[in-house]
Amino acid sequence: MKINVGIVGISGYTGLELVKMIVAHPNFKLCYAGASSSGNLAQSFTSLKGVIDMPIEAANTDEIKARCDLVFLALPHSEGMKIAKELRKSDIKIVDLSADYRVSLENYEKKYCAHLDKDGLKDAVYGLVEMNRDRIKKSNLVANPGCYPTCSLLGLLPFANMLDPKFGVMIDAKSGLSGAGKSLKSSSHFISVNENMNAYSPLTHRHSDEIKEHLNLAHNTNIDVMFVPHLIPLSRGMLVSSYGVLKPEFKDIDPISVLENFYKDEKFIRIRREPVSIKDVAGTHFCDIFAINNGGKIWINSSIDNLLRGASSQALANANLMLGIDEAVALPIIGNSI
Incomplete structure (x- = not known):
């Protein structure tokens, strides 16, 4: 039945x-x-x-x-x-x-x-x-x-305990136009969006609090989040770059190994060995993640289909x-x- x-x-x-x-x-x-x-x-x-x-x-x-x-x-x-x-x-x-x-x-x-x-x-x-x-x-x-919190948190969660709270996390996020919904508004007209890109609600977007709250709840941390979303001329898809500084004791970690261990049993998380692409995930339930550590400064790159x-x-x-x-x-x- x-x-x-x-x-x-x-x-x-x-x-x-x-x-x-x-x-x-x-x-x-x-x-x-x-x-x-x-x-x-x-x-x-x-x-x-x-x-x-x-x-x-x-x-x-x-x-x-x-x-x-x-x-x-x-x-x-x-x-x-x-x-x-x-x-x-x-x-x-x-x-x-x-x-x-x-x-x-x-x-x-x-x-x-x-x-x-x-x-x-x-x-x-x-x-x-x-x-x-x-x-x-x-x-x-x-x-x-939310779509931005999903893409951001899936990238950040494996490293939450390793990030130095003194520096916080900076998140640069880009989403396709469908994230703005079906309601008509001047900012989503074709002539406004085509061959264009713009930030909106920088550092004040509602999803900042959602990301910060659940990142810190997951690992009992106290990391500040600076979040800036951008609208890009795509129908669907999302790309997030998260920047942070590792605590001294974690400055030599291999971030790919951290990701693979953290998500070893997750069938819908794919760990990449090069920066991720929106086209690889558009139309799917996958989240693709890549990260690189350069002397204790870490860049985490994640991508999802914002509608899926x-x-x-x-x-x-x-x-x-x-x-x-x-x-x-x-x-x-x-x-x-x-």
Whole structure:
């Protein structure tokens, strides 16, 4: 018997990626498609014509609880927690792709708005699988990490205890245009983005706190994070360069050996021996990582697909774990390298 799953916020790019993977999933059946207004799935995404055609319904928590075993909430921040708070009164499992359950109450309210589900925030598990796999398996509410934090943390975590906190970490991150979402804005018009690159929210971006909080929680460290994101003229993909200084006792480490040992059992982390490439991971669930140590100064280079590993395929991996299914089922492994 198939497991009934729903998506609320299905009209965005992450919603489409979830649909594509659920259609290919041997254990899942998409039984609910919700958005802010009603419509039709194949009309909203013409690529789905002849593949899956079902109505898009105005989001209704009673219908979700009645029809779904698990739901993905692909909604903007502040909207996810409104629905999650109601759904938590039932046994339904929730993967929230918004920022609403990712960080502490203090960090959330500093950068977003007043939190409406403080109890849920305490119970939620941060859904970076390599960090919290066992906790995710037991959770009914998983906070899917942001794309920038996913790519940054996967590169930094193996070295967190080795980094000198006096110098902190500098993160230079670049993301494809799909990370800005489907909403029209002048900064994402073709004429603004094509043959161009620009930084935005330097040192003040919301994901700075998410990266810093979970980097330090993972290893009980106290490392400051300086984070600068950039928009690049690609449809999808993300490249992160992280810079730090190693503690004196670690200044001679071989960073490739550290990475290989730390991720030796992780099938979706690929350790490279040369700088990584967006094209190698675009369309897949992989995170590729490279690092180099030059006399105690370390450069960590990581890359993911921002829509998949940075959002939808990570959400599916979390759902698989929550439902006792092999984590890798239906995750994309071959991308478009041309």
